[in-house]
Amino acid sequence: MRILIAPDKFAGTLTAPQAAEAIARGWLRRRPDDQVELCPMSDGGPGFIDALHAALGGELHEVEVPGLAGPAVTARYLLVDRTAYVESAQAVGLDQVPAERRTPMTSSSFGLGLILRAALDAGARRIVVGVGGTATNDGGAGLLAALGAGAEGARLDGGPEGLTGLTSVDLAEARAAVADVALVVATDVDTQLLGLIGATKTFGPQKGLSEEELLIADARLQRLAECTDRRLATAPGAGAGGGIGFALMLLGAEREPGIGLIAATLGLAERAASADLVLTGEGSFDFSSRAGKVPYGVAEIAGAALRPCVVLAGRVLIGAREMRALGVEAGYAMSDLAGEERSLAEPEAVLADLAERVARTWAIGE
Template structure:
């Protein structure tokens, strides 16, 4: 029997490779003759570079940048011979801001722009930008400001490149760009399909976890609406209904507007780069995937969604291991897994689940193979 192990990370507990190792231990504890193929995955957001590092020899560059709250820090990105791989979370990530200090209205993606500029100045002409895990809701104007874009109010005052500033933008100037957009090929990789604004937009869906109150969420949403009007007016880009525009606080829209970036699904990008389809076609009998939290976003373009599509295309059963499951009926009806198991079903505390996730994932994978033994192992 051959089992393909292809999970995402369990955020806050285990990296994707650590999840792979824990699942493999459970399988081999049950039957050491089972062949396993470990293929850790990511969805294009935070942690994607760590996944790519498992498959390629990427080098690291460092640059001084400012964090989401305008504090000086040192951030890194990866590269090969001709391409720079930049993860927004490394310079503008939510995890860079203390929980009691989160202020999405006054946060900026300027540091991400500094990493992009550093890569351009070092000669890279292909730049892959992974967005997700951001502390921002600025539509990418912070990133753009670092590259030379300028934003002005009706009174001609220079606007601070933050989420709070979006609602005041009345003019955009790009005469001072430090590079030619025609000379750089940008790709923005994202893991969600949210529009820029509205009930499913960046502010209403994500700003609360970044520290915004209900009133601030409404103001941020109005800011994104104004941002959309101004980029259409000055940059001739219509992002109001662009799928994925609301990713990372509107950075999806910002990358398209300010970088002329091509947008690509995160899980499709990672699967393509890591040759996942070849692994699936390698006489696999079962796929085990998973992530820390299963919810409605899982069915919209996360790792498990990508795995489910390829599993069904190749008529391979797949099962899901998770930390917690919030929308089990939705996931079952949309993805049709053979089985779903979660750590929190074990009647333990959240703290225990987080601290001992590897142990519980190993136990779940053991029980999974045991329960399906009659079906898969003859």
């Protein structure tokens, strides 16, 4: 059998390459003569650069940017010819800040803007920004400030709180900085910027915003939209990364689903067509997986190639009928096999054990 292994990261425990290797190791314990092909994936969030670097090569560049919780952090971007690939989570990632130290009302995307400026200085003429897994909720105002945008009545680099009193925004310098550059924003969700289905209401709680702060932060982003482009605030993906998608669209960026961009770059459709079975996975396989996440994207591609797709995850929180609606034949959970505590303590070992069990069920000829 030929097995294509194309997982996302398992948030907080395994990178996508680590997950792919663990699945392969477990499968081969049961089926040592099978051909396995590893294709670690990303939806634009953490792991975006690693997946592209493995496929495209290129040069990794380091940039020191302000940390969200104090000390500066070293972020990387990938330069391939004159295209720069930037991962928002490198500068403003949720995983960089312990839950008890998150300050979403004052955290800014300024550091991400510094990475874009460094890529511009390095001669990039196309910049692809993967947006996902961020700790900020500032509508991308900090990013705009780092590229030269100005404001009256407020600070663009002060998080939602800094936008209090905003009366106008001047984007001229920021737009001039990227005037000769093709910008692409690769998003992991379709969320718009504002309202009940917007960035703040949907993802603010996981970033640490209280119920009261959700209302305040959304109002601040609404004011930012009114001072720039209210229409763009309703665009799919504008709410990605707490509004980083919106800021990049203000600068002329074209939006692409991150999973689609990665899949095309890695030739996933062709690789799926040559496999007998496609395995994918993520930390929690749930209803949010449909909103631009890796398992859904991989399952769509596998389905188009008429290949079965199976999910291995830390937890599986949807039933068989819902899985079929997502194009997934079956889902298997590490927590069901070994319990949540051991799955978190020994994720590679448990995932390998789970893959070995899946091989017994899905291997042809057994």
